[in-house]
Amino acid sequence: MRLRVEPPRRVDAYAFTHRLRVRFADTDAMGIVHHAAYLPYLEEARVEYLRAIGHPYLEVRAEGFDFAVLEATLSYLAPLRFDDVVDVHLLVAESTRATFQIAYLLTVDGRPSATAVTVHGCITPDGRPTRLPPWLRSAVGDGPR
Amino acid sequence: MRLRVEPPRRVDAYAFTHRLRVRFADTDAMGIVHHAAYLPYLEEARVEYLRAIGHPYLEVRAEGFDFAVLEATLSYLAPLRFDDVVDVHLLVAESTRATFQIAYLLTVDGRPSATAVTVHGCITPDGRPTRLPPWLRSAVGDGPR
Amino acid sequence: MRLRVEPPRRVDAYAFTHRLRVRFADTDAMGIVHHAAYLPYLEEARVEYLRAIGHPYLEVRAEGFDFAVLEATLSYLAPLRFDDVVDVHLLVAESTRATFQIAYLLTVDGRPSATAVTVHGCITPDGRPTRLPPWLRSAVGDGPR
Amino acid sequence: MRLRVEPPRRVDAYAFTHRLRVRFADTDAMGIVHHAAYLPYLEEARVEYLRAIGHPYLEVRAEGFDFAVLEATLSYLAPLRFDDVVDVHLLVAESTRATFQIAYLLTVDGRPSATAVTVHGCITPDGRPTRLPPWLRSAVGDGPR
Numbered sequence: 335m336r337l338r339v340e341p342p343r344r345v346d347a348y349a350f351t352h353r354l355r356v357r358f359a360d361t362d363a364m365g366i367v368h369h370a371a372y373l374p375y376l377e378e379a380r381v382e383y384l385r386a387i388g389h390p391y392l393e394v395r396a397e398g399f400d401f402a403v404l405e406a407t408l409s410y411l412a413p414l415r416f417d418d419v420v421d422v423h424l425l426v427a428e429s430t431r432a433t434f435q436i437a438y439l440l441t442v443d444g445r446p447s448a449t450a451v452t453v454h455g456c457i458t459p460d461g462r463p464t465r466l467p468p469w470l471r472s473a474v475g476d477g478p479r
Numbered sequence: 480m481r482l483r484v485e486p487p488r489r490v491d492a493y494a495f496t497h498r499l500r501v502r503f504a505d506t507d508a509m510g511i512v513h514h515a516a517y518l519p520y521l522e523e524a525r526v527e528y529l530r531a532i533g534h535p536y537l538e539v540r541a542e543g544f545d546f547a548v549l550e551a552t553l554s555y556l557a558p559l560r561f562d563d564v565v566d567v568h569l570l571v572a573e574s575t576r577a578t579f580q581i582a583y584l585l586t587v588d589g590r591p592s593a594t595a596v597t598v599h600g601c602i603t604p605d606g607r608p609t610r611l612p613p614w615l616r617s618a619v620g621d622g623p624r
Numbered sequence: 625m626r627l628r629v630e631p632p633r634r635v636d637a638y639a640f641t642h643r644l645r646v647r648f649a650d651t652d653a654m655g656i657v658h659h660a661a662y663l664p665y666l667e668e669a670r671v672e673y674l675r676a677i678g679h680p681y682l683e684v685r686a687e688g689f690d691f692a693v694l695e696a697t698l699s700y701l702a703p704l705r706f707d708d709v710v711d712v713h714l715l716v717a718e719s720t721r722a723t724f725q726i727a728y729l730l731t732v733d734g735r736p737s738a739t740a741v742t743v744h745g746c747i748t749p750d751g752r753p754t755r756l757p758p759w760l761r762s763a764v765g766d767g768p769r
Numbered sequence: 770m771r772l773r774v775e776p777p778r779r780v781d782a783y784a785f786t787h788r789l790r791v792r793f794a795d796t797d798a799m800g801i802v803h804h805a806a807y808l809p810y811l812e813e814a815r816v817e818y819l820r821a822i823g824h825p826y827l828e829v830r831a832e833g834f835d836f837a838v839l840e841a842t843l844s845y846l847a848p849l850r851f852d853d854v855v856d857v858h859l860l861v862a863e864s865t866r867a868t869f870q871i872a873y874l875l876t877v878d879g880r881p882s883a884t885a886v887t888v889h890g891c892i893t894p895d896g897r898p899t900r901l902p903p904w905l906r907s908a909v910g911d912g913p914r
Contacts, residue, residue: 357664357667357668357671358507358508358513358667358671358681359507359513359515359663359664359667359668361507361508362503362504362506362507362508363503363506363507363508363510363511363560363561364835364837365508366508368503368504369808369838369841370504370805370806370808370809370812371805373649373804373805373808374647374649374805377647377648377649377805378647381647381648381707390707391648391706391707392706392707400799402799402845403804403845404844404845405842405843405844405845406804406841406842406843407772407840407841407842407843408840408841408842409839409840410837410838410839410840415508416508416681416682417671417680417681417682482697502809502812502813502816503812503816503826504808504809504812509690509692514663514693514696515660515661515663515664515667516660518659518660518663518794519660519792519794522660522792522793522794523792526792526793526852535852536793536851536852537851537852545654547654547700548659548700549699549700550697550698550699550700551659551697551698552627552695552696552697552698553695553696553697554694554695555692555693555694555695561826561827562816562825562826562827648797648798648803649797649803649805651797651798652793652794652796652797652798653793653796653797653798653800653801653850653851655798656798658793658794660794705798706798
């Protein structure tokens with residue numbers, strides 16, 4: 335396991351926030367959001383983060399990089415429900431030559447509902463590990479602490 | 480709309496049956512299977528049908544054909560629930576030079592729970608319409624009536 | 625089949641538009657949005673439409689109504705791709721005492737990518753058909769033609 | 770984080786195996802299975818495990834227990850692709866009074882493609898933590914080592 339990061343539970347520790355709304359299709363027969371629906375929320379937030387820092391994912395791919403998911407961990411603190419407005423806070427928390435980790439805090443009305451970490455490997459289109467682009471290395475730890 | 484086929488509600492009108500089990504992840508907060516979860520059931524049944532008639536989809540693609548979904552229609556007759564064992568009955572119902580239609584009946588313990596039709600276009604890897612392979616033309620209407 | 629409505633292909637025939645962005649998770653190995661991912665787009669647009677006309681779905685349910693999906697039909701005109709910004713235009717097209725139909729047009733940069741119709745039954749919490757609430761009957765055909 | 774378990778990479782360390790096949794709907798535009806699709810695979814394997822040891826999940830719920838997902842972690846070792854036959858090996862690895870952890874190894878043709886751990890809390894229908902049923906406590910570590 336490469337996972338080392340412990341996601342902070344304070345909103346102001348995060349550099350970026352993406353807001354989304356829970357779809358009915360994301361719920362399950364327990365009346366709450368199914369635990370598998372959170373990973374696409376994290377992905378959607380990553381995509382918006384890359385756009386916000388000037389590197390939309392389609393451009394990243396056009397430049398010959400892909401960010402494979404190597405690991406993911408999720409901690410479910412309080413259920414999400416249909417129509418909830420969820421703030422996905424994220425922070426590029428750590429990097430090596432060819433990998434980086436993103437920490438997430440999900441909140442509803444400011445109350446934590448989940449934390450997560452994803453570990454990504456920077457790869458070429460044919461799947462070989464490659465060095466992170468410089469702009470990504472400099473994003474690590476960016477933002478208010 | 481190309482859709483013309485009315486799926487029979489009698490099980491014995493179908494040439495092929497694929498059995499699957501409803502996942503908890505397929506349910507929604509109404510306690511039943513979400514209406515979007517049915518399309519992957521139909522797709523899974525098509526894939527097994529192609530394998531059963533000796534043309535696994537990976538081989539079809541390797542031979543330079545792809546079957547794009549052009550239209551789909553679903554009629555929800557009775558809810559599906561978690562852990563239900565679902566029989567997806569299917570029949571290649573109609574074809575033109577470059578398209579074909581598949582009719583479906585979903586049953587649980589022999590009772591109809593849904594019908595559906597999908598319309599597919601035969602295309603080349605670069606997305607241009609092409610003639611159906613001969614084995615597919617001869618599959619039309621195949622099976623007991 | 626109850627489906628009777630033919631969705632117009634002109635944007636200005638629709639009363640309401642909801643804009644969303646395609647997630648990477650919605651794509652498939654053909655490089656385009658999987659055909660099953662469209663139904664949640666329609667649902668998300670319906671939910672926003674109900675909110676826009678002053679009847680959020682959670683309130684509708686609290687008032688003792690549920691809108692079961694009875695039928696759905698989709699026509700895929702041009703592929704959607706990752707990161708596309710999709711406008712889902714919708715119109716309450718028709719109603720009976722206990723059912724209503726919604727027509728949809730999906731566009732990207734003004735170009736049609738799909739049309740759809742969903743048929744809904746108005747039911748009580750225990751699943752019995754019931755009359756449409758009056759505000760919904762009066763929404764039929766609402767909007768510019 | 771409650772996660773402590775390191776899933777073994779040897780198939781014979783696991784008590785139970787569930788075989789499934791990758792759906793086309795599970796793939797994404799990188800041509801491989803999307804990372805969010807693995808969690809439903811784990812869930813499907815858990816459901817089959819409970820059935821195999823004589824405690825189908827519907828009966829567990831009827832007896833007044835629910836198994837909420839508290840944490841999940843996944844490690845993606847090698848991509849899964851459309852039509853792959855996946856063996857999901859699992860083991861109830863650890864328990865406390867009110868929680869238990871399951872370790873997973875996913876293999877294709879005997880080669881590891883992913884490991885995972887899920888942490889579950891035993892709860893009552895109204896969501897309060899409760900003691901594990903005795904049969905579950907005795908399942909911990911069950912199976913060949």
